[in-house]
Amino acid sequence: MIHEFHNLSLRTRNSFGVEQRAARLIEFDTEEELRTLFAESVPDRWMVLAGGNNILFTQDYDGTLLVPRGEAIRLLDEEGDRVRIEAEAGVEWDDLVAWCAEQGLWGMENLSLIPGKVGAAPVQNIGAYGCEAKDVIESVRMFCPATQNFLVLAAEHCSFGYRESVFKHELRGRVVITSVTFRLSRTPRPNLGYGDLAREVEARGGASLDNIRAAVCAIRRSKLPDPAVLGNAGSFFKNPVVDRTTADRLRTRYPDMPTYPTADPERVKLAAGWLIDRAGLKGHREGHVGVHDRQALVLVNHGGATGGEVIALARKIQHTINERFGVAIDTEVNIL
Ligand code: EPU
Numbered sequence: 001m002i003h004e005f006h007n008l009s010l011r012t013r014n015s016f017g018v019e020q021r022a023a024r025l026i027e028f029d030t031e032e033e034l035r036t037l038f039a040e041s042v043p044d045r046w047m048v049l050a051g052g053n054n055i056l057f058t059q060d061y062d063g064t065l066l067v068p069r070g071e072a073i074r075l076l077d078e079e080g081d082r083v084r085i086e087a088e089a090g091v092e093w094d095d096l097v098a099w100c101a102e103q104g105l106w107g108m109e110n111l112s113l114i115p116g117k118v119g120a121a122p123v124q125n126i127g128a129y130g131c132e133a134k135d136v137i138e139s140v141r142m143f144c145p146a147t148q149n150f151l152v153l154a155a156e157h158c159s160f161g162y163r164e165s166v167f168k169h170e171l172r173g174r175v176v177i178t179s180v181t182f183r184l185s186r187t188p189r190p191n192l193g194y195g196d197l198a199r200e201v202e203a204r205g206g207a208s209l210d211n212i213r214a215a216v217c218a219i220r221r222s223k224l225p226d227p228a229v230l231g232n233a234g235s236f237f238k239n240p241v242v243d244r245t246t247a248d249r250l251r252t253r254y255p256d257m258p259t260y261p262t263a264d265p266e267r268v269k270l271a272a273g274w275l276i277d278r279a280g281l282k283g284h285r286e287g288h289v290g291v292h293d294r295q296a297l298v299l300v301n302h303g304g305a306t307g308g309e310v311i312a313l314a315r316k317i318q319h320t321i322n323e324r325f326g327v328a329i330d331t332e333v334n335i336l
Helices: 031-039 093-102 197-203 209-223 244-253 272-278 307-325
Strands: 003-009 021-028 046-048 061-068 073-079 082-088 137-144 149-154 176-185 231-235 241-243 259-261 267-270 289-291 298-301
Touching: 021 031, 031 061, 031 137, 031 176, 061 176, 093 209, 197 209, 241 244, 244 267, 267 272, 272 307, 289 307, 298 307
Parallel strands: 021 061, 046 061
Antiparallel strands: 003 021, 073 082, 082 176, 137 149, 137 176, 231 298, 241 267, 259 267, 289 298
């Protein structure tokens, strides 16, 4: 069913909990409804709002927000140990991970408890604990209002990278993702290389799907604030990727600084959370906004914050990190 709202408060529709309004917001369930919505005319300004978990509104939105609500998950086919499933854009991401664990399907257990909807997962190629959505996505189905057609883009054409995809660039604002097809496995494939994960899994009795999911959920709950309690959008910044010379210079000065190799031997990924923490900003508070006291990569709304206040703190942090370490950190959150 289509639901249309006008001059609607977005406070409960963005995980930062900032108070901005949308001129128009339309919820739809099916692809047919979506096609109908665009059949007569394409609004001048529109965008998709999924769970609102990776977005910061700094002003009212004067166009049309589209909210996909289809929540079906389907097993498409099985061949050997490979299983293909399709989930509609409105499925809560963690409900999908839980469903896969119940079905004995391996591949996305490390992505447990990431807030957001399935349709948003390919956009920023969500990732955690050594796994990214691109590792399990086979294709993405979308509607293109300009041509009034549905199309399916295979993963190899989605330009996936670290928190990157074609949906943030060439296809930004041009398509509405309606479902995602995943390729999973019935063969156990534990991926426990990241941080404390192996130890947490061992403490729960070994590498079963349920234990890995429980361990990831426990680690996340211990570090990341629950948006229902403290408004936030997960990591506010991306981890910066720098050249090897910069990484070596910093490693000499800070021998305990974590670094991660990338596919390119000349480029090294640093931990923005560590840099912000080391700059003394963890737990730092300015009015209604602050840096989370257990994970410095996360900015939080202590209550009543505006998007402008969040941005002001973010710019200050970026400036401090640049001055102190000579490293530029980019925002991960979509700022509007
Ligand atoms: N660190 C600190 N202080 C902090 C935060 C981190 O010293 O306040 C250090 C940690 O001790 C560790 C390193 O920095 O040595 C990395 O920290 P962590 O493992 O917590 O991961 P992260 O790099 O800060 C990334 C993702 C998270 C994801 C975790 C786990 C990005 C932008 N963030 O954070 O994703 O959950 O790895 O895989 O890549 C998100 O995108 O919203 C998100 C939460």
